[in-house]
Amino acid sequence: MIVIETISDLTAQIAEAKSKGLTVGFVPTMGALHQGHLHLVQKAAAAADLVVVSIFVNPTQFNNPDDLLKYPKTLEADCALLENHADLVFAPATTEMYTRVESKKWDFGRLTSSLEGHFRPGHFDGVCTIVQKLLTIVQPDWAFFGKKDFQQLAVIQALVRAEGMPVSIVPCDTIREPDGLAMSSRNMRLNHQQRQDALLISRTLHLLHDHKDDCNIEQLLDLGKNAFTPASGLSLEYMAIVDALTFEPVEDKAAHPHAVILIAAFVGDIRLIDNIELKWADTLAKKTA
Numbered sequence: 001m002i003v004i005e006t007i008s009d010l011t012a013q014i015a016e017a018k019s020k021g022l023t024v025g026f027v028p029t030m031g032a033l034h035q036g037h038l039h040l041v042q043k044a045a046a047a048a049d050l051v052v053v054s055i056f057v058n059p060t061q062f063n064n065p066d067d068l069l070k071y072p073k074t075l076e077a078d079c080a081l082l083e084n085h086a087d088l089v090f091a092p093a094t095t096e097m098y099t100r101v102e103s104k105k106w107d108f109g110r111l112t113s114s115l116e117g118h119f120r121p122g123h124f125d126g127v128c129t130i131v132q133k134l135l136t137i138v139q140p141d142w143a144f145f146g147k148k149d150f151q152q153l154a155v156i157q158a159l160v161r162a163e164g165m166p167v168s169i170v171p172c173d174t175i176r177e178p179d180g181l182a183m184s185s186r187n188m189r190l191n192h193q194q195r196q197d198a199l200l201i202s203r204t205l206h207l208l209h210d211h212k213d214d215c216n217i218e219q220l221l222d223l224g225k226n227a228f229t230p231a232s233g234l235s236l237e238y239m240a241i242v243d244a245l246t247f248e249p250v251e252d253k254a255a256h257p258h259a260v261i262l263i264a265a266f267v268g269d270i271r272l273i274d275n276i277e278l279k280w281a282d283t284l285a286k287k288t289a
Helices: 007-019 035-047 065-070 075-082 123-138 147-163 185-189 192-197 199-210 217-225 281-288
Strands: 002-004 024-029 050-055 088-090 142-146 168-172 234-243 258-267 270-279
Touching: 002 007, 007 024, 007 050, 007 088, 007 123, 024 035, 024 123, 035 050, 035 075, 035 142, 035 168, 050 075, 050 123, 075 088, 123 147, 142 147, 147 168, 147 258, 147 270, 185 270, 192 199, 199 217, 199 258, 199 270, 217 234, 217 258
Parallel strands: 002 088, 024 050, 024 142, 050 088, 142 168
Antiparallel strands: 234 258, 258 270
């Protein structure tokens, strides 16, 4: 495994690999890696000849400066985890990626304006800016993204379509701890009590999934929101059920056979997100048969 800090060195390595007919799989990360990231890397290794992982804490996607300062940076541990799994690790300085730390403006309708886009102004501008830069530099055949950031995944798919970029975006399932908590770099900031409180997020999602066929949309949302009491230790920022492709709010199940429930909540000052997909087409088909 080779750790690279400059764009020129990275592109030289990739050009050499491509001259030999090798395919490239890419996993962009912000570091603080865990087994969920490793799952993406292993998916890339199964698909491609050369696996590239980027580790870059992108300043333009943080709408809260304190969140950027507190974001964990663990490059040495990250490289140790990637040993024997990745071929190239790209760990550039901010000055290598930006001459000026600013992002372009991107508009993909509700994909960028709702939920994360609403509560984190400018977030998706930063995400799209850095992903476009990285995909242009790496020129991968496949790029792997986790479904835990479901809205981000949808935005990146829209970005690739809009820019006509020759890369296949591969969605990968959320990896969870044995107790159900979605793996996240932010989890390492949780103390013991916060870690226990955070389980409410995944438990609520699974509760709503279990009741998806016997409740209407309003009832599902009420059931979920009622779980976030003042005693729960969590502050709910949003809970929404939207179409998995358009992010339009779901009111009629028949009009949106593939939906997703998304939750963002604060545990202390730590913001966590999670989601679960809903498919009720089979149930609707049985009712109309």
